[in-house]
Amino acid sequence: MDKTETSGEIRKHDSHVLAQRAVQVQRGGARAAVLGVNDGLVSVLCIVLGVAGANAKPSSVLLAGFAGLIAGAISMAAGEWISVTSQVELFDGILKDLKQLVATDRQLIVERLSEDYQKGGIAPVTAEQAASEVAGNDKDLFNEFANNVIGINPNELGSPWTAAISSFALFTAGALAALVPWFFTEGRLAITLSISFTAAGGLLVGGYVARSSGNSVWRGAVRQLLIIILAAVVTYGIGHLFGAAVN
Numbered sequence: 001m002d003k004t005e006t007s008g009e010i011r012k013h014d015s016h017v018l019a020q021r022a023v024q025v026q027r028g029g030a031r032a033a034v035l036g037v038n039d040g041l042v043s044v045l046c047i048v049l050g051v052a053g054a055n056a057k058p059s060s061v062l063l064a065g066f067a068g069l070i071a072g073a074i075s076m077a078a079g080e081w082i083s084v085t086s087q088v089e090l091f092d093g094i095l096k097d098l099k100q101l102v103a104t105d106r107q108l109i110v111e112r113l114s115e116d117y118q119k120g121g122i123a124p125v126t127a128e129q130a131a132s133e134v135a136g137n138d139k140d141l142f143n144e145f146a147n148n149v150i151g152i153n154p155n156e157l158g159s160p161w162t163a164a165i166s167s168f169a170l171f172t173a174g175a176l177a178a179l180v181p182w183f184f185t186e187g188r189l190a191i192t193l194s195i196s197f198t199a200a201g202g203l204l205v206g207g208y209v210a211r212s213s214g215n216s217v218w219r220g221a222v223r224q225l226l227i228i229i230l231a232a233v234v235t236y237g238i239g240h241l242f243g244a245a246v247n
Helices: 003-027 029-053 058-104 106-119 124-134 138-150 160-179 187-212 217-246
Strands: none
Touching: 029 058, 029 160, 029 187, 029 217, 058 106, 058 138, 058 160, 058 187, 106 124, 106 138, 124 138, 160 187, 187 217
16 A cells, blocks of 8 residues: 555544534533533542542442432433433434425525635636536435535434433443442541542543643643542532531
């Protein structure tokens, strides 16, 4: 394989990766995953540190954290399912109207598609010819207009179940970072491990999101770490003050 063929394969792979990333975002799975793991990391750590700061028994800390895990995971999953379902229904409504417009005012759709091609830098004559060729098939005209003019891929409207399952699983994974140490130890060691595991998870998530969006990995990782540290300090402090006041 020569250098030209190798370069072509790399470019093809890069474009495929970009397309897959766009599909994941539109489906809702990527957003649900990021929100789920972030919420799991921060919210359950806050619960654990707040209860631990109040000098509660290790069993009480574990119970509170586990309850937060279950409640948070179910809440996140339900919220994402409703959100993405609503998005899909809205997209469906738009596409139904477009399908009707293709049937009742085909010429308008063709003209609008031609204008869109011209905005992309295609010469008017070529744009009109391309739009006319696409209009030879109703399905092609519908898909082309939906993708290029409206910005909706009819085949990738989003998956409510993908969003819900991703959110549930990754919230649980994030929550376990703060909760697992309390199954094996207690006191200051458990608190230190909870913060350390959660901080490590935050660094990974922040770095991954930053890298995926083309931003600085270190900046994204440190930003996420600072959020976790701030949450840890505030909730532990509040718990400690509340525990002192009760005692």
